[in-house]
Amino acid sequence: MPRAPLTHYSAILLFSLFSLLFCAASMAIDHDYVQSQTQVSAINNQDVVDTNDHKNTPLRLTESSITKIDLTDWLYIHNSNNITELATLTLHNNNKQNWHKFTEADMRSIGAKNTWVSFSIYNPNDQLSRIIALDNPLLDRLKLFHLVDNDLKNVELMGDSLPFDQRPLQSNLFLYPFDMKPGELHTFYFKINNRGTLNIPLVLWSKNDFSHAIETQSLVHGLQIGILIAISLFSLFIALASGSFSYSYYCGYVMSLTIIVTSIYGISFQYIWPSLPGLQQLIIPMMIPIALAFALMFTEKVMQLKYHNKRMLLMGRYLAVYCVFLSLVISFLNFEVTIYLLGVSIILISFTLIVFSIIQVLKGTKNARFHAIGRIGLFAGSLISALIYLGHISWQILPQTPIMVGLTFEVIIMSAVLAMRYNDERKAKLQMQKKALEQAVRLQQNRDEALRAEAQANERLEQMVAQRTLELEVTLRELNEANQKLTQQNTIDSLTGVKNRSAFDKRLAAEGRISRRQQTPLAILMIDIDKFKDINDQHGHLAGDHSIKVIATTISDFLKRPTDLVSRFGGEEFAIILPNTDSEGAMQLAEQVRLAISKLSIDWENNPIPLFVSIGVSASVIETDEHPTLLLEQADKALYQAKRNGRNQVSLFSSE
Structure with a gap:
């Protein structure tokens, strides 16, 4: 047992190291951004060429130029968004004031309608082949105009609002290859329509370096998606095998994240629904609330909020219902409203989950610490x-890298938490099976001993049938009494001497059948000792056991009919079955019991112990086989109503 925590911490450490390795791989991909930024200044110092039709500063390329160039420093944006055609735009090119450098403020603006951006590339001496890559698979519509020496050479229409096969190159990125001859000036215009931000990370690649970079990026993306799929399938199989809601909700959560991740990378659009651009537009805003709903339900189960905090349980369920509703109606909302709702929902629910985890950590709930670490990691990455x-911070990495690292870290941590919980449940079940086996062995031994005694008695009886008839009768009587005592021991509570829970369940089923057959009322009383924990804390557990025995004796004194039954239901709770008794009679007996107990005077080591009980009453004519169990639940609800009303009182169940 002492080694279990060490094993858990070792597992968490291994998972964390794995997440760090994924982070390092992602940073390696983004390292080229840093390299390109440090070499851009050298290119800026090269000679530039101006043209009369376009006043922007072109990028000058030679055979010795670096093979990956971030084009942001050569990117210009038009001041007007009312121009829809290239012919109209070229009329404005003679006025240089119509264009300005592309800045972070332009990138942060939400919504782009007929927004024109442009850059130029000049090739003085060499024959070159290059690829323009736009690493934002979520752009809605992009129209590219390629001019060579101010003559229109090609027009391409791209975007995730169009079928995938319309792209120039079949890639999840937006790619445009072109060749440059010596002395040519290549000018590119992009007309962009997008509901989100104007995030256009344009990069100029050589074909060889782009192939190497895209292979590395695909490897890292495939590794992350493979981890998510493997974890979701593993959780699904465990859920199907064990019937555990925790694994079911976690499987739904990870599958939702997998769909979101593959959609963000453009992989789903490329391989799963390439002919459904409408679905590509809706899948991410629809799946985000679903993932949040699964996260809330998974947190409820793994943190066992049903037993630890009812308020947090209700709040989590209300938020889950809100997320499902948001997912259903989000396709009918304006995109700006959608962005606002999703942003507020993600921040609110992520913060709520972190608060839930921290509260449970402070309460000492098992595994809550790792749950909090995973949630905080995802929140920080997001x-x-x-x-x-x-554009509020300028880190030379892709924008999606931190959230993807945080998401992978969170999923792995949650998998570890779920694995530890499964291990704890498995150990608990094994312990229960061990105890049940020990009890079965003891019962078998008792049966064997009884059978041996019976065999010996039968053998003696066979030998003395004629001579000792009277002794035979005595022996048979003693054997019968021994069997009755053995049976009684299995139905009596050892502490109080009243019937135990097993005897109560059997009697309840039998009396239910009699009530149903004879159409007579059956009443059940649930009795709980008020503030019993205070008795144990102040006077010790022996005083608590003595109090339970005194109350059991007092209750038994009030049951006069042989068909009435009192049993110890569990802990400090008692249950009474009153056949052929309506609610009025049951309430009268309950009040007598409550009053008698409240008048008891118990001294324990010269310290008085006041005793009070709360009683819940339910009575009805049994109609179905399940009705006795329902009657018991109603009595239990009435008991808790009496508790909520102030204790030391009797409460009758009412459907209202």
């Missing part, structure tokens, strides 16, 4: 990605 995406 926050950093949002700040990079909106």
Whole structure:
């Protein structure tokens, strides 16, 4: 047992190291951004060429130029968004004031309608082949105009609002290959229509370096998606095998994240629904609330909020219902409203889950610490990605890298938490099976001993049938009494001497059948000792056991009919079955019991112990086989109503 915590911490450490390795791989992909930024200044110092039709500063390329160039420093944006055609735009090119450098403020603006951006590339001496890559698979519509020496050479229409096969190159990124001859000036115009931010990370690649970079990126993306799919399938199989809601909700959560991740990378659009651009537009805003709903339900189960905090349980369920509703109606909302609702929902629910975890950590709930670490890691990654995406911080990495690292870290941590919980449940079941086996062995031994005694008696009886008839009768009587005592021991509570829970369940089923057959009322009383924990804390458990025995004796004194039954239901709770008794009679007896107990005077080591009980009453004519169990639940609800009303009182169940 002492080694269990060490094993858990070792598992968490291994998972954390794995997440760090994924982070390092992602940073390796993004390292080229840093390299390109450090070499851009050298290119800026090269000679530039101006043209009369376009006043922007072109990028000058030679055979010795670096093979990956971030085009942001050469990117210009038009001041007007009312121009829809290239012919109209070229009329404005003679006025240089109509264009300005593309800045972070332009990137942070939400919504782009007929927004024109442009850059130029000049090739003085060499024959070159290049690829323009736009690493934002979520752009709605992009129209590219390629001019060579101010003559229109090609027009391409791209975007995730169009079928995938319309792209120039079949890639999840937006790619445009072209060749440059010596002395040519290549000018590119992009007309962009997008509901989100104007995030256009344009990069100029050589074909060889792009192939190497895209292979590395695909490897890392495939590794992350493979981890998510493997974890979701593993959780699904465990859920189907064990019937555990925890694994079912976690499987739904990870599958939702997998769909979101593959959609963000453009992989789903490329391989799963390439002919359904409408679905590509809706899948991410629809799946985010679903993932949040599964996260809330998974947290409820893994943190066992049903037993630890009812308020947190209700709040989590209300938020889950809100998320499902939001997912259903989000396709009918304006995109700006959708962005606002999703942003507020993600921040609110992520913060709520973190608060839930921290509260349970402070309460000492098992595994809550790791749950909090996973949630905080995902929240931090999401926050950093949002700040990079909106341009508030300038880190030389892709905007989606922090959230993807945080998401992978969170999923792995939650898998570890779920695995530890499964291990704890397995150990608990094994312990229960061990105890049940020991009890079965003891019962078998008792049966064997009884059978041996019976065999010996039968043998003696066979030998003395004629001579000792009287002794035979005595022996048979003693054997019968021994069997009755053995049976009675299995139905009597050892502490109080009243019937135990097993005897209560059997009697309840039998009396239910009699009530149903004879159409007579059956009443059940649930009795609980008020503030019993205070008795144990102040006077010790022996005083608590003595109090239970005194109350059991007092209750038994009030049951006069042989068909009435009192049993110890569990802990400090008692249950009474009153056949052929309506609610009025049951309430009268309950009040007598409550009053008698409240008048008891118990001294324990010269310290008085006041005793009070709360009683719940339910009575009805049994109609179905399940009705006795329902009657018991109603009595239990009435008991808790008496508790809520102030204790030391009797409460009758009412459907209202």
